[in-house]
Amino acid sequence: MAKNKFYVVWQGAKPGIYHSWADCQAQIKGYKGAKFKGFPSLAEAQAAYQDSPLNHIGTKTPTKKTPLQSNSSHQPIQESLSVDAACSGNPGVMEYQGVYTKTGEVWFHQKFPVGTNNIGEFLALAHGIAYLEQKKIKLPIYTDSRIAMAWLKKKKCGSKLARNRATQPAFNLVDRAEKWLAENSFQVKVLKWDTKNWGEIPADFGRK
DSSP states (O other): OOOOOEEEEEESSSOEEESSHHHHHHHHTTOTTOEEEEESSHHHHHHHHTSOGGGTSOOOOOSSOOTTOOSSSOOOOSSSEEEEEEEEETTEEEEEEEEETTTOOEEEEEEEEEEOHHHHHHHHHHHHHHHHHHTTOOOOEEESOHHHHHHHHHTSOOOOOOOSTTTHHHHHHHHHHHHHHHHOOOOOOEEEOOHHHHOSOTTOOSOO
């Protein structure tokens, strides 16, 4: 059996191709839903990284569904943007990110000293829509937050979090997001991620 010399991390702390198991392990250790595999050559690893992990990872039955697996009759659109937020405490240190659903590549990431998970979900969705529109990327966007979708529809963040010195950085971006949504129309299709059937959204921070 050929010895693996290159490791592809489709979902992990930092997706990419790694030249040692130690480097690969550093990206997947403790990361919920990590997807990775070793390959004997760089060419094979590069080809696999551009492909869906489902075409390379074995069919072992997991105890929980991984993000791109489902027993439902429909599957997530691989060519899409997925967004999610995380908060250490609620309120607490808040961050959000947008990743390319197919590979888990991070397209944007923001972090704030104080916020709430719902604010983060709203900002992630608004940021994702503006990002796709401004770069003229014609992809749908996934969120697992119905609250964020409802706030987006109203073009208004409905958070009751108090504005103060600690929360102002987050609210500065909220104000910008609301202004952009009010002044711009967009064609981006917003879709609800089916967590029950697909597992955690690819943009999930893996802290549950």
